[in-house]
Amino acid sequence: MHKIDDQLAKVTARIHQAATAVGRNPQTVQLIAVSKTQPAQALAEAYAWGQRAFGENYLQEALDKQVQLASLAGIEWHFIGPIQSNKTRPIAEHFDWVHSVDRLKIAQRLHDQRPEALPPLNICVQVNIDDETTKSGVSLDELPALVAAIAPLKRLTLRGLMAIPAATNNTDQQRAAFARLHRALVQLNQHGYGLDCLSMGMSGDLEAAIAEGATFVRVGTDIFGARATPAAG
Numbered sequence: 001m002h003k004i005d006d007q008l009a010k011v012t013a014r015i016h017q018a019a020t021a022v023g024r025n026p027q028t029v030q031l032i033a034v035s036k037t038q039p040a041q042a043l044a045e046a047y048a049w050g051q052r053a054f055g056e057n058y059l060q061e062a063l064d065k066q067v068q069l070a071s072l073a074g075i076e077w078h079f080i081g082p083i084q085s086n087k088t089r090p091i092a093e094h095f096d097w098v099h100s101v102d103r104l105k106i107a108q109r110l111h112d113q114r115p116e117a118l119p120p121l122n123i124c125v126q127v128n129i130d131d132e133t134t135k136s137g138v139s140l141d142e143l144p145a146l147v148a149a150i151a152p153l154k155r156l157t158l159r160g161l162m163a164i165p166a167a168t169n170n171t172d173q174q175r176a177a178f179a180r181l182h183r184a185l186v187q188l189n190q191h192g193y194g195l196d197c198l199s200m201g202m203s204g205d206l207e208a209a210i211a212e213g214a215t216f217v218r219v220g221t222d223i224f225g226a227r228a229t230p231a232a233g
């Protein structure tokens with residue numbers, strides 16, 4: 001077992017290496033530490049190292065950790081898991097970012113429930129980039145209409161696209177999927193949306209994602225180690 005700060009240093013070095021290899025400024029790639037199933041103490045260790053952005057998939061688990069870590073200034077919470085429509089209010093109230101919006105009903109509720117005292121909620125639309133029947137995410141075909149419907153919602157700031165491609169060790173296939181997401185973002189921006197975020201790349205494929213333009217990589221296992229079976233939530 002490696003300590004979390006050693007692992008964070010390694011992942012950060014990989015991000016730096018992957019960005020410079022393709023001529024990108026490593027500062028343009030932000031690391032989200034995916035802390036689902038990890039205890040609050042693990043997040044506190046990462047925070048002490050300097051990590052600020054954390055990604056959570058399970059609402060109740062995340063809310064519990066937010067209470068435990070309420071004293072940590074500047075911590076940034078990203079919701080990255082599937083969203084049930086009856087769970088949108090606490091997400092709208094307690095997160096800075098949501099990466100997993102894939103239908104208008106959810107966006108509308110997050111908009112309506114975002115407290116006035118908070119800045120607009122940052123949103124990425126999740127795209128089912130490999131058209132897998134089992135996966136969350138809007139299809140590429142339906143993406144333009146969904147983006148057009150979400151963009152006017154004032155209590156949301158539509159920032160970009162997120163995807164979890166089909167798992168593969170083949171680097172060319174990894175890059176092809178990430179390139180499709182990047183092309184979709186470029187096409188949307190031809191309509192003036194000004195999207196500036198591509199949330200793509202995890203422990204096993206962050207290099208390929210960065211090569212294809214990722215601005216957020218979401219890394220769990222390579223920071224915190226293998227996960228136990230997730231709690232329901």
Ligand SMILES: *Cc1c(COP(=O)(O)O)cnc(C)c1O
Binds near residue numbers: 202203218221222
């Ligand atoms: C769990 C998860 C990750 C992190 O995956 P690792 O392979 O552990 O790095 C990233 N994104 C989402 C949406 C996840 O659910």
